[in-house]
Amino acid sequence: MTPKIGPETMLAEWLFVETVADVRRRSQDPGVRDRYELLGIAPLLRKLLIDAHPLLNTVRTARPEVPTEFRIRQWSAPDDGRGDADLPYLFRLGGPELVGGPEDPALPKLKHFIGARVGMVQGRPLTVSEVVKYYANTEGGVHFAVPKVETDHILSEVAPVLLGHSTGQIEILAHLGTIVADALTPLRDSILASPLIDTRIHRLNDRGFYDGHWTTDYQAKVSPGAIADTGSGFVGVRL
Structure with missing residues (x-):
C-alpha cells in the first residue's frame, strides 16, 4: 500500500529526485566542465548528505528497506616506487580512482561515507565532509566566506593559483557526485515507481x-x- 504522508515529505521526494539527477548530470565528463559548474555540485551534496537534516534521511524514513550503498575506494598514498610517499605534501587529493565499482565493498551508512578518506592535508586524512563543506561554505557553492578551519585555509591558498589554469582540484566533486548518484539511484527509482501521494487528489x-x-x-x-x-x-x- 502506498504510504500516506504530509505534503512536505512529498515535496522532499520531488526535490530528492531532481537533486540526484542534477548531481548525475554535473558529474559526467568532469574534464570538459568549467569550474563554476563543478562548484555547483557542492551545495547539492551538502543538501543531500551533510545539512543538519539531510534530504536523504528525510526521504528514506518512508523507505527503510531501500539500500543506499556508497562504493568508494578510500584514498591512500600512491606507491610510485620511489620511496617518497612520506614527503611533506601540503595536501593531496584523490581522483577518478575514488569511484568504486560493483566489486568494491559498500559503505551502507551515511556517516561512514561522509567520513571516508579522499586525500590528505598536512599529514592527516581529508574527508568527504570536509571537501564538500569547503566548496559549499567557503569557496562559494553556497557561501563565499573567510576560511575558519585549517583545511579551508589550505584549500583557499591553492585555489587562486589554479584558477584559470586547471579544474583538476575541484573535479573531486564530480567523482564524489558519481559515487553519490550511484548510491542514491535505487532510492530515486523507488520513489518514481511508488511515490507518496495524497489520496484526496491523486x-x-x-x-x-x-x-x-x-x-x-x-x-x-x-x-x-x-x-x-x-x-x-x-x-x-x-x-
Whole structure:
C-alpha cells in the first residue's frame, strides 16, 4: 500500500529526485566542465548528505528497506616506487580512482561515507565532509566566506593559483557526485515507481501512474504518449 504522508515529505521526494539527477548530470565528463559548474555540485551534496537534516534521511524514513550503498575506494598514498610517499605534501587529493565499482565493498551508512578518506592535508586524512563543506561554505557553492578551519585555509591558498589554469582540484566533486548518484539511484527509482501521494487528489490511472502527480512528467518520458498542453490550464495525454 502506498504510504500516506504530509505534503512536505512529498515535496522532499520531488526535490530528492531532481537533486540526484542534477548531481548525475554535473558529474559526467568532469574534464570538459568549467569550474563554476563543478562548484555547483557542492551545495547539492551538502543538501543531500551533510545539512543538519539531510534530504536523504528525510526521504528514506518512508523507505527503510531501500539500500543506499556508497562504493568508494578510500584514498591512500600512491606507491610510485620511489620511496617518497612520506614527503611533506601540503595536501593531496584523490581522483577518478575514488569511484568504486560493483566489486568494491559498500559503505551502507551515511556517516561512514561522509567520513571516508579522499586525500590528505598536512599529514592527516581529508574527508568527504570536509571537501564538500569547503566548496559549499567557503569557496562559494553556497557561501563565499573567510576560511575558519585549517583545511579551508589550505584549500583557499591553492585555489587562486589554479584558477584559470586547471579544474583538476575541484573535479573531486564530480567523482564524489558519481559515487553519490550511484548510491542514491535505487532510492530515486523507488520513489518514481511508488511515490507518496495524497489520496484526496491523486488517482491511479489505467496507465499505472497518478494523474496530477509530479511524477507524471517522468512517466511521460518513458511512455508511448506525450504530455500535451491543452491551452486551458490542464494537461492532456496525446496518444
